Amino acid sequence: MTHELGLPDCFVCGKHREESLMPGGPVWNDDLVVVSHLSPRAPGGSDAVYLGHLLVEPRRHAPGLADLTDAEAQRVGQWCAHAARRLREVAGAEHVYAAVIGDNVPHLHVHLLPRYPGTPRDYWWDRVDEWPDAPRGGEQEAVALVRRLNSATP
Numbered sequence: 452m453t454h455e456l457g458l459p460d461c462f463v464c465g466k467h468r469e470e471s472l473m474p475g476g477p478v479w480n481d482d483l484v485v486v487s488h489l490s491p492r493a494p495g496g497s498d499a500v501y502l503g504h505l506l507v508e509p510r511r512h513a514p515g516l517a518d519l520t521d522a523e524a525q526r527v528g529q530w531c532a533h534a535a536r537r538l539r540e541v542a543g544a545e546h547v548y549a550a551v552i553g554d555n556v557p558h559l560h561v562h563l564l565p566r567y568p569g570t571p572r573d574y575w576w577d578r579v580d581e582w583p584d585a586p587r588g589g590e591q592e593a594v595a596l597v598r599r600l601n602s603a604t605p
């Protein structure tokens with residue numbers, strides 16, 4: 452179930468080949484992992500995505516956590532931690548949730564969802580992006596946040 456060159460029908464593999472499917476390109480990437488912002492054009496996406504919703508993905512088509520090599524697992528963890536720190540420093544997140552779902556796209560993508568100050572308790576965790584006052588935006592707003600996240604300054 453692993454493919455070095457990616458699967459033609461896999462959205463995540465396709466996104467890694469075609470960076471225009473990531474708003475602003477990869478937020479960060481290295482030889483094993485790509486971090487990107489949720490795109491309004493992703494499956495199930497909407498015109499206004501939750502700003503700061505990042506995805507941490509192995510480059511290799513590994514379906515789930517159990518399919519990662521030790522090196523990939525280490526790198527995925529490091530990028531999750533780095534991304535969470537930047538979401539706190541740059542975007543003002545008071546907390547960052549992480550989730551692996553994968554019911555629709557069988558290429559591991561760890562969702563990172565910032566919780567912004569003022570989010571009512573009713574919206575914590577898996578409804579955090581449903582808060583009506585949450586920061587949302589289209590492609591342009593996502594690109595602007597990506598630029599801030601991966602710039603050298605906080």
Ligand SMILES: [Zn+2]
Nearest residue numbers: 461464512558
């Ligand atoms: Zn894939």
